[in-house]
Amino acid sequence: MEGEKVMSGLVDKEIIFFGGKGGVGKTSCSSAYSLNLARKGYKTLVLSTDPAHSLGQIFQVELGDEPKKLDTNLYGIEIDPETESRKYINRIREQMQGSFSANIIIEIQRQLDAAYHSPGAEEAAIFDRFIEIIDMVGTEYQRVVFDTAPTGHTLRLLSLPELMGQWLQGMIERRRNVNDMMRMASVVDKSLEERINEDPVMKILLDRKQRFEKARGFLVDDKRAGFVFVLNPQQLPILETEKAVDFLERNGIPVEGIIINRIMPENIDSEFFSKRKQVEDGYLKQIEEKFGDRILCRIPLMEYDISGYESIDRVAKIFG
Numbered sequence: 508m509e510g511e512k513v514m515s516g517l518v519d520k521e522i523i524f525f526g527g528k529g530g531v532g533k534t535s536c537s538s539a540y541s542l543n544l545a546r547k548g549y550k551t552l553v554l555s556t557d558p559a560h561s562l563g564q565i566f567q568v569e570l571g572d573e574p575k576k577l578d579t580n581l582y583g584i585e586i587d588p589e590t591e592s593r594k595y596i597n598r599i600r601e602q603m604q605g606s607f608s609a610n611i612i613i614e615i616q617r618q619l620d621a622a623y624h625s626p627g628a629e630e631a632a633i634f635d636r637f638i639e640i641i642d643m644v645g646t647e648y649q650r651v652v653f654d655t656a657p658t659g660h661t662l663r664l665l666s667l668p669e670l671m672g673q674w675l676q677g678m679i680e681r682r683r684n685v686n687d688m689m690r691m692a693s694v695v696d697k698s699l700e701e702r703i704n705e706d707p708v709m710k711i712l713l714d715r716k717q718r719f720e721k722a723r724g725f726l727v728d729d730k731r732a733g734f735v736f737v738l739n740p741q742q743l744p745i746l747e748t749e750k751a752v753d754f755l756e757r758n759g760i761p762v763e764g765i766i767i768n769r770i771m772p773e774n775i776d777s778e779f780f781s782k783r784k785q786v787e788d789g790y791l792k793q794i795e796e797k798f799g800d801r802i803l804c805r806i807p808l809m810e811y812d813i814s815g816y817e818s819i820d821r822v823a824k825i826f827g
Contacts, residue, residue: 517763517803518547520733521644522651522725524665526751527737528744529657532768534561535813536737536806537654539822545581546823549649553577554584554640556633556664557656567815578816582648588629591636598635630664637664638722644731658751665726665760679712726760733763735803740767740790749797764801767794769808 517523517540525537534555541553552574555562562585563570566577572590574582640651655661686709726732734755738744752762770791775781794802806825813819 517733517735518544518549520731520763521649522641522653522732523763524653524655524661524732524734525737526655526658526661526734528747531737531739531744532813533737534565534654535819535822536766536768537652538562538565538813539819540826541581541652542578542819543823543826544650544652545578548580550580551650551652552582552584552640552643552648553652553654554586555654556586556588557654558588560585562654565814565819586633586636588633591632592629594632634664634722638718641722641725658747662751662754665755666758676716679709679716682709682712729761733761735763736765737768738765738794739769740787740794742790745790745793745797762801764803765798766803767791767805770805771808
């Protein structure tokens with residue numbers, strides 16, 4: 508069950524995302540892989556973006572928003588989406604201060620308060636943090652491993668650069684139109700010209716567009732980033748993984764392969780589990796047909812939960 512491909516090919520990637528359906532073992536696999544990297548000598552950051560955090564539980568430590576040392580060369584973070592969303596909205600509010608009149612600021616604050624509770628706010632906030640993490644690659648950390656939220660949440664997160672880039676470009680064009688009209692008026696009022704040239708709104712929009720372009724460039728760079736899916740030999744994880752792989756590839760995000768997790772042992776005495784093993788074998792055949800050239804490794808079903816360094820190390824050794 509050690510797997511037909513050694514995952515050493517992933518080592519060159521600076522950022523690896525571990526994704527998949529909820530409950531398939533993403534956190535166990537990402538924890539073990541990050542420990543594997545650290546023991547190879549790479550200074551590694553493993554972080555969870557899943558609201559139902561279990562990264563700290565697996566390492567048996569309490570994790571938070573700031574990096575905490577887990578082992579030699581290994582650090583961990585649990586990102587709280589609600590906290591990040593609040594910080595994200597506050598950053599925007601601070602950037603707007605001094606750029607508008609008091610009446611407009613009141614309206615902006617009202618809209619920001621509404622945005623805090625709107626769909627997509629948490630994804631946007633987490634992605635803002637992701638952009639900060641990118642800046643740490645090659646300086647503070649050599650490798651970053653993301654333990655992502657369940658598939659749907661993650662796909663929305665990774666599609667943000669494309670969506671936000673288009674939206675920001677529209678905002679920039681509209682702002683340019685406003686500035687062009689103001690330039691016409693500046694023939695009469697010379698003070699307007701300086702205000703146009705120092706337009707704080709345009710600076711904010713251009714800065715955010717540049718940041719999203721940088722993130723998009725990183726995500727589609729198959730030499731620097733990649734996505735690994737974890738699945739169990741069951742119907743729903745197979746279907747969800749197939750759709751997710753197709754989505755990412757259509758959006759130019761490299762998929763490095765899949766990990767088959769929790770495979771039952773071959774020799775089973777119980778009649779019930781023997782029948783269950785036959786069903787699993789059928790799903791393993793499906794996985795082979797759909798993802799045969801993408802299978803990175805197979806991880807057996809353990810007799811105990813993955814929690815603590817001894818059990819994490821057992822999985823880490825499977826990764827080679």
